Amino acid sequence: MSNIRRFDMDAGGSSFSFKQETEAKIAFWLSKYPNERKRSAVIPMLWLAQKDNGGWLSEPAMREVADRLEMAYIRVYEVATFYTMFRMQPVGEFHVQVCGTTPCMLRGSDDLIKVCKSKIGDKGSVGANGKLSWEEVECLGACVNAPMAQINDYYFEDLDETSMAKLLDDFVAGKDPQPGTRIDRQTSAPEGGMTTLLDESLYDGSLARQLTSIPGAPSSVVESAEPDVAVKETASSPKLENNASADKTETEVPKKTENAGKPTLEDTDRPLFLDKPEGEADDLKQVSGIGPKIEATLNELGVFHFSQIADWSKANIEWVNGYLSFKGRVERENWIPQARLLSVGGETEFSRRQSKVSEKGE
């Protein structure tokens, strides 16, 4: 028995048009390719069409994509049928994709499927008054949090029969549950809390940050392009609540908005700056990541010495990142450890090479 995926022609109606707000996204994807190669955008375009069509791709929606990309219908049809992420049958408002691949299966995905069957109906059917539908999919790459399911755009992890049932109930009740893990663990870290790197003094601590919300997740009001902004300083809440309560979301919002503002020189978080170098200024370019341009900017601010950089606190780093729009460069390029070494007269691999280059140049 072959199960070719076919369009539901009746449910698809006879016309489709993209939503007004999608046009900007379409323009973005089309701008990535030269006009004569615009068919390269077929997958993102189909995806956008699916989003605008309530989570599934109708035949008119597919034709609209084909017309916009000047492709033959059969070519787009081939793509749409090849990728299982394009659904050709109507789905519920919340479409549940239960991972049934080996790790999830071993950790109990069969139970999740059982829940889906009882709460929604057979695979492919739309249940709960059009709110829910489900399908079994292959590995979604979250095996460490098995068993899991993807509901619309988000992963819900470490599920079991009870939490899955609750999750589905919450969706039907319009509660908009928080994505992520459903047990006592931080993302995919060990259950019950961290077991290693507990002493922050062993490193600069920057890696032990805890997410309080998933960027762009349904209940976040402000979409953050800058993940680091969402970082919470105090690591008090080790896990996400199973049911993200409404008040929690509310308390979060103002904080994020606050953080999102650009730092100013008046902030208390700003590092200590000097009016002029104490003695001779250090060659900041020896820090990998600092070039002549950044060096000049730092000098202008009043940063002349490795020791200054080495002394930056986490808040200072945030401020520098924000003020100079570095987008986390300071941590990413390990300025602090480098500066610590250099400030006490040591050298790094990079600074060795740098000095060799300058010698040769001279």
Added chain:
Amino acid sequence: MSDTAKVVVDGVEVEVPRNYSLLQACEEAGAEIPRFCYHERLSIAGNCRMCLVDWVGAPKPIASCAQAVGDMRPDRDGSPPKVSTKSERAIKARNGVMEFLLINHPLDCPICDQGGECDLQDQAVGFGRAASRYEEPKRAVDDKHMGPLVSTVMTRCIQCTRCVRFAAEVAGVEEIGLVSRGEDAQITTYLEASLASELSGNVIDLCPVGALTSKPYSFNARPWELRKTESIDVMDAMGSAIRVDARGAAVLRVMPRINEEVNEEWISDKTRFAIDGLGRQRLDKPYIRKDGKLVPASWDEALGVVAERLKGEASKIAAIAGDLACVEGMKSLLDLMRSLGVSSTDCRQDGAKLGLDASGNMLPRESYLFNSSIMGIDEADAVLLIGTNPRKEAAVLNARIRKNWLHRDMPVALIGEEVDLSYEYTHLGTGSQTLKGIKPGTGVFEALKDVERPMIVLGQSAFAREDGAEILHLASKLAADVGCFKPKTEEDEGWNGFNVLHNAAGRVGGLDAGFLPADDGLDIDGILSGAQEGNVETIISLGADEIVGDAFGNAFVIYVGSHGDEGAHRADVILPSTAYTEKSATYVNTEGRVQRTQRAVGSKGEAKEDWKIFRALSEKIGKPLPYDSIEELRMKLGEDNPAFKGVDYVSTVSDSSIEFPFGLAGDVADAPFGHAIGAFHLTNPIARASKTMAECAELATQHIKAAAE
């Protein structure tokens, strides 16, 4: 880096161009490589894995179709790479592939139309196992609707994607695709629409298994029962090479033969499927109209009536040759007419102003031929189409233009009706004024002049109008100005890019034979108006079926032809003759290639070959024609026109320059070019008698309607 690479295949060293695939190199070395997805004229897919060979030193067997010889590294000692097509590993690999292919292939060869000419069947004998080891349920696939021509049994499909690539690359109509994936992968058209391409029947030949088979031919015959006759097609003016498969008196199917110079290995759907028209509406005995009704008569009686009419005043007699008339028929009719002193003869049924200049002298052959030759399209650097829709008028030729456009980015421009040609072109305008406007300095003119091999193609709708001769003049002058005529020199083989595309198989033959008005004779327009006015009293119509209704006025019409079509309905005497599959006859294609059909089946009833009818008629009149056999007739043809001396193609490019422009200098009317043919599927009496073609034409009109909405 040299342009060639050496490779040792089964111990035989061959040197081949670097861009050859290993499969081609192996064939060069004489090794036979089994394949399903690979096809010389399609892009390489590499998905059937049947062509696996063993490259000594490579970790795995490699698909030879997808391995370029130029990319193969030499052996460790620097000697050319060694490939084995017969090693145990290669054989074992192919056995494995074959076993996988057969897992889901049904064992229904006894009821499969492909049986006996099936690649899978043949190769399973060579590489398959005696029995299957597969015990699980087989895959089954729903059959797909693909229209009235192609019948599908999709469970047999092995997903070679030849049909997909053919539709997208050669036919240029992207309508077949491979949807879904893995176990569920299926070949289908978009939402099971009917195939719209004029070349769709070729997927039947391309399909290596019985998934796509001919619908009209389904369950009709087994290949070994058929009598195969190599012949020439007459459905358009290309003269495609075909093979006529017949059993008993019936032509069961037509298949393409390979002729690189004409049709490569494709034929149009009309060529392939119009043949059921050969068995319908046939004229099998002579008829004479008595009291307004056609009644059967004996040959003697009918010829007697005709002879009596022809003894009348010669100036009131005329003869018209139709689109399917063979050279022998036209020559004998012409000779008979001339012996009676009749000068009103014309083979230009559509009224095209070709072949004669203003004072009635024959123009050189170059003025009405596709001079660059069909194969020359591959060399053309830019094409200007004038008043033609090659997709309808010569579908296979259109595929050649498309091929050049696709692979060499050849620019194409069109003056005429804006239609879908299956490739992109610049639409310059619709009529003669646009043609007139192409002067030095304009973009089109310079584009044609700048290239080495410019090509201008004129369709019949450019000539079949009042000012046809002036258009011929204008177009040939343009051709000369942009350098379409390049005489042959020692370095260069020359080029003649002035091309006339005909759509009637008999037309060039008629022009070559001189079936044109002589001296003060009337041309087609004169004959028809003469018939209305009563100046022309007797008309012999040699299959002139495109002249419809009461165009013949009150004239006495003697119809010689094979089908009860328009001409026969109007006729006063019908002399039944044979169709192209029932006679050995000469046809000249649009490029001037003289070719011969072969007799595949016997004539219907009392029908006789055209030339025999006219020979008998001449006897009856008392002025016997000077030939008693077809050989003598052909000798006479050769004497009168050297073009008929052999069965061959003679290039019109010579070292002498051509006298141009042709035609008549003068002003052209500001009128758009129409279309030379209406419905693609219904252009001649055979096609009009065909049920299959009627179905296709019906679908095509629906298609046009749907597109218009």
